[in-house]
Amino acid sequence: xxxLSSKVLLFGVSCLVLLAVQRxxxxxxxxxxxxxxxHSTTLLSVRSVLGNILPRIRGITRGRMATWVxxxxxxxxxxWDGVIQVNMWPKPNATLFLADAAAIKEVTTARARFPKxxxxxRALSFFGGNIVASEGEDWKRYRKIAAPTFNDRNxxxxxxxxxxxxxxxxxxxxxxxxxxxxxHALTITLPIALFVLSAAAFGRRISWTDEEGIPPNHxxxxxxxIHEVSLGCLVKVLxxxxxxxxxAHLRRVRLAFEELNIYMLEMISQRRNAEKKEERHDLxxxxxxxxxxxxxxxxxxxxxxxxxxxxxxxxxxxHTLCYTFALLALYQDEQEILFQHIKSILADGRIPTYEEMxxxxxxxxxxxxxxxxxxxVLGIPKYSAxxxxxIISNDAGEKRDFGLPQGTNITLDxxxxxxxxxxxxxxxxxxxxxxxxxxxxRDAFLPFSAGPRxxxxxxxxxxxxxxxxxxxxxxxxxxxxEEPEFARETFAERKARVLTSKPGLxxxxxxxxxxxxxx
Ligand code: HEM
Ligand SMILES: *[C@@H]1O[C@H](CO)[C@@H](O)[C@H](O)[C@H]1NC(C)=O
Ligand SMILES: *[C@@H]1O[C@H](CO)[C@@H](O)[C@H](O)[C@H]1NC(C)=O
Ligand SMILES: *[C@@H]1O[C@H](CO)[C@@H](O)[C@H](O)[C@H]1NC(C)=O
Numbered sequence: 151x152x153x154l155s156s157k158v159l160l161f162g163v164s165c166l167v168l169l170a171v172q173r174x175x176x177x178x179x180x181x182x183x184x185x186x187x188x189h190s191t192t193l194l195s196v197r198s199v200l201g202n203i204l205p206r207i208r209g210i211t212r213g214r215m216a217t218w219v220x221x222x223x224x225x226x227x228x229x230w231d232g233v234i235q236v237n238m239w240p241k242p243n244a245t246l247f248l249a250d251a252a253a254i255k256e257v258t259t260a261r262a263r264f265p266k267x268x269x270x271x272r273a274l275s276f277f278g279g280n281i282v283a284s285e286g287e288d289w290k291r292y293r294k295i296a297a298p299t300f301n302d303r304n305x306x307x308x309x310x311x312x313x314x315x316x317x318x319x320x321x322x323x324x325x326x327x328x329x330x331x332x333x334h335a336l337t338i339t340l341p342i343a344l345f346v347l348s349a350a351a352f353g354r355r356i357s358w359t360d361e362e363g364i365p366p367n368h369x370x371x372x373x374x375x376i377h378e379v380s381l382g383c384l385v386k387v388l389x390x391x392x393x394x395x396x397x398a399h400l401r402r403v404r405l406a407f408e409e410l411n412i413y414m415l416e417m418i419s420q421r422r423n424a425e426k427k428e429e430r431h432d433l434x435x436x437x438x439x440x441x442x443x444x445x446x447x448x449x450x451x452x453x454x455x456x457x458x459x460x461x462x463x464x465x466x467x468x469h470t471l472c473y474t475f476a477l478l479a480l481y482q483d484e485q486e487i488l489f490q491h492i493k494s495i496l497a498d499g500r501i502p503t504y505e506e507m508x509x510x511x512x513x514x515x516x517x518x519x520x521x522x523x524x525x526x527v528l529g530i531p532k533y534s535a536x537x538x539x540x541i542i543s544n545d546a547g548e549k550r551d552f553g554l555p556q557g558t559n560i561t562l563d564x565x566x567x568x569x570x571x572x573x574x575x576x577x578x579x580x581x582x583x584x585x586x587x588x589x590x591x592r593d594a595f596l597p598f599s600a601g602p603r604x605x606x607x608x609x610x611x612x613x614x615x616x617x618x619x620x621x622x623x624x625x626x627x628x629x630x631x632e633e634p635e636f637a638r639e640t641f642a643e644r645k646a647r648v649l650t651s652k653p654g655l656x657x658x659x660x661x662x663x664x665x666x667x668x669x
Contacts, residue, residue, distance in 0.1 A: 177242040184244055185553040189234035215653050218528055221569035225249045232542035232552055245559040249566030251573060251593040253540050257532055257560060258601035264532040266603060273387040278454025282462060292455060295440040299433045300606055305613045309504040311349040312617040315342060323358045330666040331631055335472045343468035344373055346614045351433040351459055352417055370409045378406035380465055380655055414453045433459060463607050465656045466526045473524040474517060476648050476662045477580050479628045484582060488512050492624050502620050513619045515582040521597035522568045526656035530562040530599050545572055564596050631663035
């Protein structure tokens, strides 16, 4: 008599075989439906959490920051600027990675056909629904409320607040020092970006000297709370509420979220109860007006959106400034070109005005080239809402029609596009002048995404960025800090060390040690 256990075993094995066959057929169906010239297969998706933690293992996962590590390589290998990556777990599913400027333009322009998968952004919704993590009617409503503040009048406010903050850094923090040594440039670019955002979008000025101060009824400063929250987003999504008290690290993340919520509620009530209604036209004003006029816009919508603007405008800007300083320190000749250009406009060493902003074309070219090489947002997720097709081309100018069944995920591969030699000659070279050529390839530049869902804060960033860079370079010369342990490294090694990046909410420079020398 056969034992019960072997029957169970046989049953189990049959189930597994059946499942494997079913998965295989599903896999075949997906690959056939897509009609791509080729595809590669891994167990895990690049978009999954595990796929972002594990190192590269052949057949299992492409590894951490795979699109950053590979840049244009996988497209060059396949011969096409669109690559299909099939993952088998948890269910067979296909993602189209794009580094083709025309196809990307089509995807960003046709918002209804290629929406954002809002599920991917659920990590950003714990303070309430918001403009980044929504689609359709919700998104339209949020965008309509926020858009009017991103205008010329507000840009002037951004410029003035930025100048004030940078001059305060020079006067109150750096003072009479001729040489300022920073172990990591992020320690100044993070506060700069936060102070500007806080002052220009929310009317809350933070000073350099009391930045560490913790106000009464708080346990954490605003600066620390926002920083810890941006680092802790992933943890907050993965760890259930009841487990957030288990370790010191988790308790700190939980505290940061609670603290940030209190800070946001304070900003709201302070502004609502302000004695004299100041003539303010910043973002907070518009959000509050919307909540007063529109009953469907509740307090959760308020905190959700305040939070998302703090998050979207803080790290992206701080990291870009940090990479910019690093590149200028590495490429002294480029820094000299920039310095001479600024000097030709500010001959007498005065402070630049908002009206002069369009004159600083070299500063803008430096930022654009930095954003091309180090785009903070490496991948922009979309999917096809219907059965559709996309034309994808290759180096030789041949075109192929890719069939995209409804539900196919798409990743706009920003690094793949920005390092695509079809559009950018010698893409590894830091060469700001390429943006001064009137023919520069606009559709191959995607740091802010494009189309209706493009970054609403691009002008905000450009305004503060130009004010910061212009003041900084006109007063200080930036160099890489010399450290004995790296005395013998080559330029290539130094460049690799200083520009090393790690994943985060946005791509993050690991350690950029700089010296600022007064000119
Ligand atoms: C260098 C600086 C910045 C970069 C590289 C950047 C990049 C981006 C990108 C790539 C997107 C599209 C995200 C997606 O589709 O998944 C985006 C959206 C957005 N950004 Fe920025 N951003 C920057 C600065 C800012 C600033 C300063 C603000 C606010 C003051 C801001 C607010 C937003 C908002 C609200 C959205 C969502 C827009 C929508 O979906 O309608 N960003 N940004
Ligand atoms: C594809 O996108 C959907 C959201 O539209 C998501 O639920 C799913 O996990 C994604 N699949 C992969 C493989 O990333
Ligand atoms: C920089 O890029 C922006 C697009 O993000 C473009 O509007 C601007 O003209 C560019 N400027 C320079 C000088 O490169
Ligand atoms: C991928 O998975 C999502 C959600 O599980 C599904 O809606 C979609 O149809 C799948 N895509 C393909 C190409 O099978």
